Amino acid sequence: EVHLVESGGGLVQPGRSLRLSCAASGFTFDDYAMHWVRQAPGMGLEWVSGINWNSGRIDYADSVKGRFTISRDNAKNSLYLQMNSLRAEDMAFYYCARGDVDYGFDYWGQGTLVIVSS
Amino acid sequence: DIVMTQSPDSLAVSLGERATIKCKSSQSVLYSSNDKNYLAWYQQKPGQPPKLLIYWASSRESGVPDRFSGSGSGTDFTLTISSLQAEDVAVYYCQQYYRPSYSFGQGTKLEIK
Numbered sequence: 001e002v003h004l005v006e007s008g009g010g011l012v013q014p015g016r017s018l019r020l021s022c023a024a025s026g027f028t029f030d031d032y033a034m035h036w037v038r039q040a041p042g043m044g045l046e047w048v049s050g051i052n053w054n055s056g057r058i059d060y061a062d063s064v065k066g067r068f069t070i071s072r073d074n075a076k077n078s079l080y081l082q083m084n085s086l087r088a089e090d091m092a093f094y095y096c097a098r099g100d101v102d103y104g105f106d107y108w109g110q111g112t113l114v115i116v117s118s
Numbered sequence: 119d120i121v122m123t124q125s126p127d128s129l130a131v132s133l134g135e136r137a138t139i140k141c142k143s144s145q146s147v148l149y150s151s152n153d154k155n156y157l158a159w160y161q162q163k164p165g166q167p168p169k170l171l172i173y174w175a176s177s178r179e180s181g182v183p184d185r186f187s188g189s190g191s192g193t194d195f196t197l198t199i200s201s202l203q204a205e206d207v208a209v210y211y212c213q214q215y216y217r218p219s220y221s222f223g224q225g226t227k228l229e230i231k
Contacts, residue, residue, distance in 0.1 A: 035220065037168075045160075045168065045211055047220040059218040062119070095167055102174070104158035104215045108167035 002026040002107045004096050009112030012086055022079040022096030022109060030054070030074040033099035036081050038092035039111070046092075049081065050099060064090075083114070091116045120144050120214050124223035130231040137199040139226045141212035146192045149216060156216040159188055159197045162225075163208045171210075172197065204230065 008020040022034070035050040049060045049070040058070055069082040079096050093113050097105040121144040131137040147156045155175035160168040170179045172188035175195055185200045199206055207230060212223040 044209075044225045045162075045213075045222040047213075047222065050217065050220065057217070061219070099215075099220075102154075103179070104156075104170055104173045104213060105160075105168070105220075106170050106173075106179070108169075110167055 002098065004098065004107060004109035006094060006096050006109045006112035009094065009114045011115045011117060013118050014087060014116055016086055017082070017084045018086060018114060020081040020083065020094055020096075020112060020114075022081075024077045024079065024096075024098070027098070027107075029072075029077040033057075033101065034072060034079045035097045035099045035105060036070060036079075037095045037097055037105070037108075038090075038114075039095070040089075040092040043092075048094070051079070086114075086116045088116050090114060119219045120147065120221050122212055122214060122221050122223040124210075124212055124226050126226060127224065128227040128229070130229045131199075131202045132231045133204065134201050135231075137202050137206070137228055139197045139210050139212075139228070141190075141195040141197070141223050143193045143195075143214055147214040147216060148192050155191050155195070156214055157188075157190070157195050158213045158215055159186075160211045160213065161206075161208045162211065168211065199228075202228075202230070 003025045005023045033052045036048040067085045071080045093111040095111045096109045098107040125140045157175040159172040162168040176188045209225045
């Protein structure tokens with residue numbers, strides 16, 4: 001069974017950094033692209049970043065480009081999101097999702113909450 | 119970037135009746151290389167992550183009840199629930215998933231009338 005478990009969320013001051021992790025299990029991790037999607041409380045879904053199986057193709061939403069860095073460690077079946085220069089508008093639940101080039105985002109984690117506040 | 123726009127923003131339908139949600143993309147998501155529309159639909163219930171319902175605009179994900187169906191091509195798409203059940207109360211999102219962007223619609227909240 002596919003499992004995605006995010007961690008690393010919490011309270012952080014504006015301008016500071018945070019690193020999120022996503023532990024994957026139940027599938028061959030390096031067969032798939034992975035993504036981060038966020039959702040501010042009570043709001044809609046916003047795609048943040050995606051990375052292909054071998055880290056050879058990486059994409060970012062304009063809203064986080066230059067501040068966030070996605071990475072993965074296939075040996076550890078893990079996905080990461082390094083978030084720098086955090087802003088109030090980055091406050092959200094952050095989900096990791098498995099991306100299939102044909103089927104969309106077919107599995108999602110439960111999310112981790114990032115609160116940006118002084 | 120491709121902008122996805124859903125209508126309506128909210129919808130109230132009686133149990134057993136049909137629910138229809140529209141999604142429009144700012145440019146075509148039909149790719150000539152394989153004649154596929156890179157359009158997905160997701161269901162999100164309160165306190166849960168989204169769940170994939172439909173991919174390629176009209177292909178139902180495994181385990182999704184057949185009362186859910188998707189249609190459309192190019193820039194205009196529809197999600198239809200043929201006979202609304204109480205467990206279908208949720209927010210529904212469309213998404214185009216052809217890299218380098220994977221934009222979502224703003225969501226449609228579906229409730230029971």
